[in-house]
Structure formats: C-alpha cells, structure tokens
Amino acid sequence: xxPNDCKFLxxxxxxxxxxxxxxxxxxxxxxxxxxxxxxxxxxAKGSSVTIGESFGEIESVKAVSSLYSPVSGEVLDSNKxxxxxxxxxxxxxxxxxxxxxxxxxxxxxEVMDTKAYDAHCKAEG
Numbered sequence: 053x054x055p056n057d058c059k060f061l062x063x064x065x066x067x068x069x070x071x072x073x074x075x076x077x078x079x080x081x082x083x084x085x086x087x088x089x090x091x092x093x094x095x096a097k098g099s100s101v102t103i104g105e106s107f108g109e110i111e112s113v114k115a116v117s118s119l120y121s122p123v124s125g126e127v128l129d130s131n132k133x134x135x136x137x138x139x140x141x142x143x144x145x146x147x148x149x150x151x152x153x154x155x156x157x158x159x160x161x162e163v164m165d166t167k168a169y170d171a172h173c174k175a176e177g
Contacts, residue, residue, distance in 0.1 A: 059159070064078055064085075065079070077146065086115075103160045128155055
C-alpha cells in the first residue's frame with residue numbers, strides 16, 4: 053500500500069515534503085517493472101536538482117532508466133548505502149530505500165496524490 057502523505061510523478065518517482073525538506077525515491081510500481089536491479093547513480097550532497105530533470109540513473113538487467121526530480125532545490129543528502137543494497141527498493145521503497153533529501157525551492161505542479169497515482173498505474177497496466 054502506498055503512503056497517503058507522498059506525491060507522485062507519472063515517471064514513478066515519489067516525494068514527501070516535511071518542513072521544506074523533500075525525501076525522494078521511486079515507487080513500488082517502478083521497482084516491480086524494472087526488476088533485477090544492478091546499478092544506481094545518485095547526485096552528491098550540495099548539488100542541485102531541478103523539477104522534471106534527471107537527477108540520476110537506475111539500471112536493471114533489462115534497461116537503464118533516468119530518475120526525474122519532482123522538486124527543485126539543493127541536495128542535502130543521498131542514501132549512500134542504497135547502491136550497495138538495491139534489494140531495499142523491493143522491500144521498502146517508501147522508507148529505507150529513499151534516494152535523496154532536498155531543501156525544496158519549488159514542487160512540480162504535475163505531482164499527483166496517491167489516488168491519482170494509483171489510477172495512473174492502473175491505466176498503464
């Protein structure tokens with residue numbers, strides 16, 4: 053079950069903003085469609101992310117996928133343990149498998165709530 057306190061992009065990234073800090077990751081839907089993850093590249097602390105632009109890549113045995121930011125701002129932290137523990141994405145995509153913490157300057161107007169995202173995933177099949 054997806055958390056109700058997150059917002060989602062059509063490209064399957066999620067964010068949760070608390071006190072101006074966004075935690076960002078990819079959804080359970082994305083993980084299930086990527087399967088067999090082998091590599092993750094995340095930006096360094098102090099770098100910037102921009103709404104709708106790629107902030108990194110995730111690679112499975114099938115394909116390489118860009119990760120898109122639902123917010124703009126400064127990267128305060130990246131989950132340094134995640135690239136060595138990609139199985140966390142399947143176990144806890146909205147918790148332990150967070151990717152970035154960002155000081156938010158703007159949030160994408162295209163983010164969806166949980167209900168809209170669930171409908172989007174259903175429509176995608």
